[in-house]
Amino acid sequence: MSITEKILCSKTHEYIYEDENNTYVIGLTDYAVEQLGDIVFLELPEVGTEFKKGETFATIESVKAASEIYMPISGKILEVNNEVVERPELLNEDSYEKGWLVKIERTGDEAELGDLMEYEDYKEELE
Numbered sequence: 001m002s003i004t005e006k007i008l009c010s011k012t013h014e015y016i017y018e019d020e021n022n023t024y025v026i027g028l029t030d031y032a033v034e035q036l037g038d039i040v041f042l043e044l045p046e047v048g049t050e051f052k053k054g055e056t057f058a059t060i061e062s063v064k065a066a067s068e069i070y071m072p073i074s075g076k077i078l079e080v081n082n083e084v085v086e087r088p089e090l091l092n093e094d095s096y097e098k099g100w101l102v103k104i105e106r107t108g109d110e111a112e113l114g115d116l117m118e119y120e121d122y123k124e125e126l127e
Contacts, residue, residue: 003096008113009122010072015096016116019103026072027100028060028091031126036062039088044101050076051104053112058101060088073112075104 007015013032041061051057051071058069084090091099
């Protein structure tokens with residue numbers, strides 16, 4: 001199964017999928033990474049920090065622009081991908097397998113997933 005078959009995407013270009021037992025992986029979609037161009041800096045939150053859906057949880061800079069990354073659902077940071085902080089170009093190489101950003105424990109309810117789109121619908125909305 002390809003990763004794009006299990007992810008949900010937000011209108012602000014974050015993706016999310018359930019890893020195991022209420023743990024979710026969050027990252028940036030391939031489209032967002034393409035739009036940013038060469039990524040040179042990434043700042044991620046500390047483990048244990050809690051965010052509400054829609055809050056900024058990370059900052060990313062490319063040669064073109066700086067952007068904020070928003071939390072697609074409410075959650076508590078369980079793990080941060082330090083490798084991608086040290087080597088932000090990993091995002092350009094593979095934003096899904098190697099370039100995930102954080103793993104969270106969901107703290108909001110199931111309804112928060114309701115306005116996220118399946119990858120195919122997300123791609124269609126971009127056209």
